Amino acid sequence: MTLEDLGYTDDLEKQRQGLHPGSFGIGRVTQEHKDRYTISTESHELEGELIGNLRFSASSRNDFPAVGDWVAISEYDEGKALIHAILPRYSVLERQAVGKFGEKQIIACNIDYSIIVQSVNRDFSLNRLERYLTICHAAHISPIIVISKIDLAEKHEVKTLLEKLNHRIKAVPFIPLSNETHDGIEELKKYLYKGKTYCLLGSSGVGKSSLINSLSGESKMKIGEISDSVNRGKHITTHRELIPMVQGAILIDNPGMREVGITESYGGLENTFEKIYKLVRQCKFSDCQHTTEIGCAVKTALEKGEIDAAAFENFLKMEREKEHYESTIVEKRKKDKDFGKMIKQIKKDRKSNKY
Numbered sequence: 021m022t023l024e025d026l027g028y029t030d031d032l033e034k035q036r037q038g039l040h041p042g043s044f045g046i047g048r049v050t051q052e053h054k055d056r057y058t059i060s061t062e063s064h065e066l067e068g069e070l071i072g073n074l075r076f077s078a079s080s081r082n083d084f085p086a087v088g089d090w091v092a093i094s095e096y097d098e099g100k101a102l103i104h105a106i107l108p109r110y111s112v113l114e115r116q117a118v119g120k121f122g123e124k125q126i127i128a129c130n131i132d133y134s135i136i137v138q139s140v141n142r143d144f145s146l147n148r149l150e151r152y153l154t155i156c157h158a159a160h161i162s163p164i165i166v167i168s169k170i171d172l173a174e175k176h177e178v179k180t181l182l183e184k185l186n187h188r189i190k191a192v193p194f195i196p197l198s199n200e201t202h203d204g205i206e207e208l209k210k211y212l213y214k215g216k217t218y219c220l221l222g223s224s225g226v227g228k229s230s231l232i233n234s235l236s237g238e239s240k241m242k243i244g245e246i247s248d249s250v251n252r253g254k255h256i257t258t259h260r261e262l263i264p265m266v267q268g269a270i271l272i273d274n275p276g277m278r279e280v281g282i283t284e285s286y287g288g289l290e291n292t293f294e295k296i297y298k299l300v301r302q303c304k305f306s307d308c309q310h311t312t313e314i315g316c317a318v319k320t321a322l323e324k325g326e327i328d329a330a331a332f333e334n335f336l337k338m339e340r341e342k343e344h345y346e347s348t349i350v351e352k353r354k355k356d357k358d359f360g361k362m363i364k365q366i367k368k369d370r371k372s373n374k375y
């Protein structure tokens with residue numbers, strides 16, 4: 021096993037040299053616990069902890085390591101390491117923190133592709149798919165859609181569902197598959213490239229872990245056993261595949277998500293709703309609300325059926341969410357700034373009182 025096998029690149033090596041010439045080891049965060057991290061290195065697995073300095077200087081949760089991060093480490097005991105720095109991230113997949121409006125939550129870092137999984141039964145939702153696509157596009161991560169559990173639906177039902185998907189979501193590959201019959205698994209493997217990192221996204225129970233099993237050809241039991249021994253903290257010398265790899269591609273599983281809130285989207289919405297954005301620019305008035313305005317290109321396209329009405333509704337909803345998030349952030353920053361000013365003034369007053 022080399023660091024390249026874990027996804028390490030020349031660019032990251034340059035960054036490392038810039039940070040700490042030659043002094044630290046390098047590892048990749050594969051799991052996040054409360055304030056402990058599981059780190060994979062080229063030879064083994066470590067339990068890592070942040071050095072105090074890093075912990076106290078962190079201004080938000082996002083300054084802490086996340087799954088997929090590359091970290092500069094030093095080993096101090098058998099199986100233990102200190103984390104000294106996080107290497108710059110080349111991609112950050114994030115969503116709106118659940119229950120904490122105006123805060124972001126990192127899902128994973130340094131991801132190249134996301135595999136968005138929805139199952140044919142119950143879970144399937146085009147609106148939610150567009151949400152996932154938006155957060156992926158915002159992070160410049162290429163999405164691949166997987167429609168799982170096709171063995172649970174009739175052929176014609178699957179066909180109808182795929183037609184709907186095809187009609188509404190363009191330019192994103194989608195693969196129908198089953199972890200039971202293994203239909204579609206080989207097709208998905210065509211998208212797995214050596215040294216690239218893939219993050220599995222989707223609601224709980226859609227079959228993400230099963231998919232990793234299907235792809236790697238290993239039984240679920242085996243994976244269960246592996247995670248058991250991890251929990252017991254048993255020391256294992258050989259490299260266990262905590263980040264499972266298939267054809268050299270690194271697969272990162274994620275716990276199922278209930279909510280996928282939009283934050284500042286850095287082009288996420290623009291990329292997901294490219295056609296709608298093009299139309300918006302063609303509207304006669306730059307502040308067009310696309311309701312009753314004359315010369316509204318969106319309205320005309322909706323009437324002609326050129327864009328999907330449900331997609332447009334979903335787009336509006338997410339755009340409002342993004343705007344709400346952004347204005348909350350602006351408010352917050354202003355408050356922080358005012359607070360900073362106040363502290364400065366207090367310090368100044370103290371000083372002038374002294375002398």
Ligand SMILES: Nc1nc2c(ncn2[C@@H]2O[C@H](COP(=O)(O)OP(=O)(O)OP(=O)(O)O)[C@@H](O)[C@H]2O)c(=O)[nH]1
Nearest residue numbers: 169198199200223224225226227228229230275276
């Ligand atoms: N019939 C059928 N069942 C499946 C398929 N894929 C997964 N399952 C079943 O669905 C259940 C959930 O599968 P998991 O792989 O644990 O789902 P997950 O997405 O990893 O769930 P979380 O870990 O909670 O996010 C299990 O009982 C699987 O056996 C499939 O393709 N067909």
Ligand SMILES: [Zn+2]
Nearest residue numbers: 303308310316
């Ligand atoms: Zn308009």
